[in-house]
Amino acid sequence: MIPFVREFDFEYGRVDRVSPRLRRVICNNPGPFTFTGTATFIVGDDEVAVIDPGPIDEAHLTALMAALKDERVTHILLTHTHADHSPLAKALQQRTGSPILAAPPPARPTSASANEGNGGEGWDETAVFPPDRVLSDGETINGPDWSLTVMATPGHASNHLAFVLPQENALLVGDHVMGWSTSVVVPPDGSMADYMRSLDRVIAGDFSVLWPTHGPPVVHPAAFLEAYKAHRLDRERQILERLAAGDTAIPQMVAAMYLGLDPRLVPAAGQSVLGHLIKLAEDGRVTATPAPTVDADWRLT
The missing domain is CATH 1.10.10.10 (Winged helix-like DNA-binding domain superfamily/Winged helix DNA-binding domain)
Incomplete structure (x- = not known):
């Protein structure tokens, strides 16, 4: 059995310091696929990166801008371009002037059904692409006292990325692994073969904590990931x-x-x-x- 964790402390729009280098703001878009909603992570202080701005939601944008007051956003990063993760990137860019960094567009065609009845897990059909810079597996983005290394984790989506925060031995894992549920893999863009290979890669990383974009962190990753794979x-x-x-x-x-x-x-x-x-x-x-x-x-x- 997977030792799911579904209880955690949050309020919509509130900025929470969840680790020395991470803050989290959760959007009010709960559902059967998004759980309590999309978590946007702010990495660092003063000069920061923002990961997964979320869906088009004016209240969430207002909360993010309040959390980012007097700070410089150096990068807007996307784990992937599902509609609950990336559409707000353009509006955040307009407010901050920051570049959007992501993987290339989906490698495989997306099905029409991917945008129907899935609680926000369909494709972002806004004009996010092309990103200002395409990220490559293994490259590192640096901040004053933080860095993020790109880990390609295709499976849930062909262009899915995770971000390693080595200063905390943490992985911002997007939708690849979630503490509250298993991740959905929807063909033709989603690939179970790719997913299992990426899961093995995350297991091999031996991280201390995983930060999914939905729900609470996974604080005992080794046992959790073995159960996930099983x-x-x-x-x-x-x-x-x-x-x-x-x-x-x-x-x-x-x-x-x-x-x-x-x-x-x-x-x-x-x-x-x-x-x-x-x-x-x-x-x-x-x-x-x-x-x-x-x-x-x-x-x-």
Whole structure:
């Protein structure tokens, strides 16, 4: 079982000092995918970086500008360009004059369903791209008493990044790992194979704390991440069992595997199963007819 943590102290619009170099302001956009809302992190003091400004929300922008009073924003950084993370970047840039830094646009086509019924996890369709500077895996951004090293973590999104804060042995992990829930992987841009490789990379980092963009921090990452990985491998096993039992359609598998699931999350569960099935197809263990989509007929190879 994953040792989820769902209780933490926050108020919308309040700036909280959560570590020596991090402050957090949470946007009032709660939902089944965003939990209590999007957390925007401010790194450093006086000369700062802002990570994931959030959705278009005037109250959140006002709260951020109040938190940043008399400080210089040197960088606006995006973990990825889902609609609950990046749209406010342009408005924040207009207020601060700061450059927007992010990964390139999505490497794979995004599906229309990615922007429907998913509580804000669809793509940012505003004109964020191209960013002012494209970030590369391994590069470091420096501040007066802080630095952030870019870690490419594709999977939840093909252009997903995390940011290592070495002074605190911390990882600002975006949506790749969350303390309150598992992360959604929606094909075709989301890739379960990429996700699992990125998860192994985060595990190998041996961080002291993970700071997700939704919910509380993960303060015992080693055990948590092993449980997170085990959960994904168990889902893969369950899917293979459902196929062996004769299920051929994703809705059948979801009904059998996700008992008591919130109806709002059923489409996301189907996308997650699809992500696993595509990975299994890439591994040569299953086949899809006529093509690997959510409506396909799936069978063991």
